[in-house]
Amino acid sequence: MVDATNVGSLADFYLAEGQRLAHMGSWALDAAGFKHWSSELFAIYGLDPAAKAPSIPTYMALVHPEDREFVAHEMQKMLADHHGFDFTKRIVRPDGTIRHVRCVGVPAAQGEGFVGTGIDVTEQEQLTAALRKSEVELRQILDLAPQLIAVLGPKRERLYANRTALTYLGSTLDEWRQRVMGEPGSEAHPDDAERIKAVGERAIISGSPYELEVRLRAADGSYRWFLARYNPVRDDQGQIMRWYVACTDIDDRKRSEDRMRNETIALREDLDRASMFEEIVGSSSGLQRVLAQVAKVAQTDATVLILGETGTGKELVARAVHKRSRRASGAFIPVNCAAIPPSLVASELFGHEKGAFTGALQRRPGRFEVADGGTIFLDEIGELPPEAQVSLLRVLQEREIERVGTSHPIAVDVRVLAATNRDLEAAVERGTFREDLFYRLNVFPILLPPLRERADDIPILVEYLVDRFAKQAGKTIRNIEKQTMRRLTAYDWPGNVRELQNVIERAVVLSEGETFVIDESWLARKQRKPSNGTAVSTLADGEKALIEAALQETHGRVAGPRGAAAKLGIPRQTLEWKIRNLNIDKLAFRRPTVS
Structure with missing residues (x-):
């Protein structure tokens, strides 16, 4: 039991112990100065608890010199405005140690003056300062x-x-x-x-x-x-x-992955091309002249225009230029311009952004981006629609492209090789091919002679092809019949090397002995007169005749399952482009109406 007479002193004891454990002291202040300091507050300031509460000058002398102006301002403001305050200051004890004290005060409930607490927060402030320093150091490390x-x-x-x-x-x-x-x-x-x-x-x-x-x-x-x-x-x-x-x-890695992926696709396409030779075969003066041109131009970055009839090996020559150039380690990207619908040419060559047109579900790089650092081969360049001709001209002039759906230019480092079996100069005169683009492409023209002008190469080609296809078929062919060789040499080969390749391959497949023989009927056809131009117009004439025949059968109808496009096996847009390019009047084939 606690004696009632000791209740007051016991309460003071409990309060003093609580303040000591909390490192918190109490004080009372009025206009005359401090009226009260608790024993723990004396301990915090390093003063004798038996002494009286310090005067204002004594108190200010204990405040750290760098904090005195701030503390004086806060106390004056407190007394003038008569409102509470809460701030932290540093003090210097009589023994020279520095402590951080948080001062909290409120107006007294009765009478004038203020009451409040002083809390020793030195450890917390030191921890905060250490954390702040660590944060600064960490940010400096992260910045590096x-x-x-x-x-x-x-x-x-x-x-x-x-x-x-x-x-x-x-x-x-x-x-x-x-x-x-x-x-x-x-x-x-x-x-x-x-x-x-x-x-x-x-x-x-x-x-x-x-x-x-x-x-x-x-x-x-x-x-x-x-x-x-x-x-x-x-x-x-x-x-x-x-x-x-x-x-x-990881940008370089991603670009490398994209390039490797596209090169893999291109390689897979190449392996599927049965019409492509592994080497250029022949020793005729015409072929040697071509090879000399290839050797000279390969070491430069000049644009090359390869001219020649269908089947003369234009892509093979383009690959030879690439393999002997400084870009040989880069990609070789062939593009058949005639096989792309006109509406998709820009997207195929220059790529497109997501949403650029219906069906563009994601961004897709074009062939020029895929060929960056290497070579792009534009076969059938004469088939490019006018809009694509303008874009290609910009690539040749500025060395940059714009994907469909954006105006942001993308720099490309690509060598351009082009090929055609058309007379581009005549196309320029007709207005179907841009003159400025023609001159940009025709920097270094290479004209491939047709096989009929390389008769000396035919025996060499025959021996090479027979050996190649025999190995593929797992057959042994030791001899070539002399009459067969004479027939092959005498034939004018309107389809050039590609036609010769197809004939040899078919004969090897059908061969049963060790002597190579061909059916005489395969070559029993009307001989064709040689072309006198630098590019072939007979193909265009033949193509025009085929299209006109299809239009005749379909009564001028182009689209639909019974239209000329379906009959010829080509996209409607491509046929429309060819009709315009060949100056065919499709209306002339319409069935007359009966009045």
Whole structure:
């Protein structure tokens, strides 16, 4: 039992013990000065607890010199405005030690003056200062990192980005904080925004680390690929406090992967091309002249225009130029301009952005981008529609392209080789081919002689092809019948080397002995007169005749299952282009109406 007479002193004892344990003392103050200091407050200031509460001058003398002006201002303001206060100051004890004291005061409930507490927060302040110093040092380290590094809040709100990230993005920290990753206006590529947002929302729910490949916009407006790794930091209760993000530049790797993927596709296409020779075979003066031209021009980056009839080996010569050039380690990308519908030529050559047209579900690089650092071979260049001719002219002049759906130019380092079996000069005169483009392409023309003008090469070609196809078929052919060789040499080969190749392959397949023989009826056809031009017009004449015959059968109808396009096995757009290019009047084939 506690004696009632001792209740007051016991309460004071409990209060004093509580203050001592909390490192907190109490005080009372009026206009005349301090009226009361508790024993713990004396201990905090390093003063004798038996002494009286210090005077204002004595108290101010204990305040750290660098904090005195601030404390004096706060006390004057407190007395003048008669309102509470809360601030932290440093004091210098009589023994020279420095302590941090938090001062909290409120107006007294009765009478004038103030009452409050002084709390020793030295350890907390030292810890805060140490943490602040560590944070500064950590940021300095992060600023030296080559990666783009960011710190996000638990809901992925932006808190901090290192100097590398801000320099790449061309932003200040405040500007960066105001943006939201994956939202409109952020640095993410528009095509990646939806994916970034969806993955981020799932991560907030699951709280699991994750990574994804994204494109980020640089200060100059271009985009590069980055691998972004997100890792959460949790508190003792397992709640996410921060997300740490590190973005590593993988743009070179992505471009290399795209190039390898496209080169693999191109190689697969090449392996499927049964009409392509492995070597240039022959020793005639005409062929040797061509090979000498190839050797000279291959060492340069000059644009080459290869002219010749169908089947003379224009792509083979183009490959020879590429293989002997400084770009031999780069991609060789062949493009058959005649096989692409006019409406898709620009997309095929220069690529397109997502949504550029119906069916463009994702960004797709064009053949020029795939050929970057290598060579592009534009076969049947005379079939390019006018719009594509303008774009190709710009590539040759400016060395840059624009994907369909964007006006952002993309620099390309590509050598252009072109080929045609048409008379481009005549096309220029007709207005179907741009004159300025013709002169850009015709920097170094190479004219391939037709096989009928290389009769000396036919025996060499026959022996080479017989040996090649016999090995493929697993057969042994030791001799070539003399009469067969005479027939092959005498034939004028309107289809040139390609026709010769097809005849030899068929004969090898049908051969049963060790002597190579062909059926005489295969070559029993009307001989064709040689062409006198530098390019072939007979093919155009034949093509025109085929189209007119198809229009005659379909009564001028082009589209539909019974139209001329279906009958010829080509796209409607391609046939329309050929009709215009060959000056065919399709209306002339319409069935007359009966009146």
